[in-house]
Amino acid sequence: MARSISITSPYDKTDEILKNLENMDGIMQLQVIQNASVKPPGDVITVVTPNKHLQKLMRVLDGVGLGKKDGISILSSEPDSFIPTSSSFTVYRDDNESTWEEMEMIISNDSNTTINTLIIMTISGALATIGIATNSIHLVIGGMLVAPGFMPILRVSLGIVSRYERWHYGIWDTLKAYVTLILSAAVTAVILASLNYSPMVGATSYYIPDKELLEYWTTFTFPSVLASAVASVAGAILVATNKSVFTSGVMIGLALVPSAAIIGIGLVNEDFTLAGRAFLRFIVDIALVFVLPLLYLYWERSRSHKRDTSV
Template identity: 45%
Template sequence: MPRKVEITVSPERTENILTEINELDGLINLQVLRGASVNPQGDVILATIVTSALQDLERRLDRHDLGKKPGLSLSTSEPDSLVNYNFSDQLDRDSVEASWEEMEMIISKDSNATSILLLLVVCSGILAAVGIATNAMHVAIAGMLVAPGFMPIMRITLGLVSKSGAICKRGVIDVFLIYLVLIAVAAFTAFLMQLYGMNPLADSADYYEVTDTLFTYWTTVSTTSVAASVAASLAGAVLIATKRSVFTSGVMIGLALVPSAAIVGMALVAGDTTAAGLALLRWLIDVGIIVLVSFIFFICLKSLKIKRNIAM
């Protein structure tokens, strides 16, 4: 998909930046609105480019201190359609890579640990606990799907690779808050089950005949579970880098983040510290795999495609 780029710049720097942009390979059109920006005051440059030119454009703007001091700002968007005779073939075969800034915005949208997002985590914890306790696989999967549990871990890696300590720090805080709430909610749900005479870790009212297998899978580490986590982690990194975040719900099914975190809280309430420790170990290993795999992927992307640090 092509990009529409809006750049706000102080008037004395407009001509130099226009010259830089006009040299881009993949520039579809270029406009300048003199004095159009009121706050901050300045000119507005509007450009439409093919996506493969986005990284080159941002590297050129980095030379003018994009994001480092007032006077130069950038926003990108995608048009729903674009008809241009000169670029029809190039648009049809355009690349799909996002910039660091676009990836950060995608992650922010899906993982900032605000009060409304933590309400989703509460729902996820309840669903996961009920699904595990009753062996209702579809309920446990529902808990995995609604949890915003993957993106904040990716934010840590994105901050490390793009050289932003602030982004990395926000990722660590969001991971801590989200999974602390999830464990606490699962524990409280397990406590309520015990009040009603249920065993939250091995209830007799099973929907399926695979209770022990499911519980064991989410509390142990094996070659197959590691392979699944590696594949899911790589898929998640690729989805973010190509702006397909809607599919990351599928990534959560391939990972054990939600059920293993839920089992930690449930096992502690049930007094089974061994199960709690095993579940915590599985959760930590999954987090480690996500960080390692996405770090390698982002390093390769930075070296081959992006070739810059984040400006945010």
């Protein structure tokens, strides 16, 4: 899909930017409005380019101080439609890769641990615990779907590859999110026990054999680990191609939410062996979500981006 880039340029940089862009392949529209920006003061240059030329455009803008003090700032968007006067083939058969900055914005939107994010993680832990207690997989899946538990880990990988200096935010967001989920699971397990439901046994079994869910998310089998591995890569690709709406499906392939919930359940019931097994499975999935997207993003860096983030 084509990108529309609005560039706010200091007055003394406008001519240099226009000269660079006029000679660049793939520019489909180029407009300048002088003295249009009040804060920061300067001119506004609007560029429309197919997505396949986006990374090259970003490298050109890096050269004129993108994101630097007294440099230029940009705002990117995707037009709902674009009808050029030249051939439209490059627009409608375009690729769909995001810039580092767009990926960071997507991840920030889904992973910053605001009070609302932590409430959602609390709900996720409760749903997963109830589902495990009753052997009701649809409730566990519900807990997986609502949990924004993939993005904060990916933020670390992205930050390292794009050289975003605040990549450590992802570590703190991951810790806060999953500690909240584990505590929620523990509290839910206590509530269930007070109502004579056993989260360890699955006394009210709907349709899954007793303890089968516990076994699946606390043991290592080739199919289950492979599922986590491919889901990790899929999540990174979805973010890199600006399809983050589908990353909730990635959480179903991972064992992060149920294994974290089982840690809380095991601790409350003083079954430290179960809690330990769940913790090991949790750590393995964390490692997969960190390492495999890291490798994929390094490949993206060498193949297409070839730049550091300007954020």
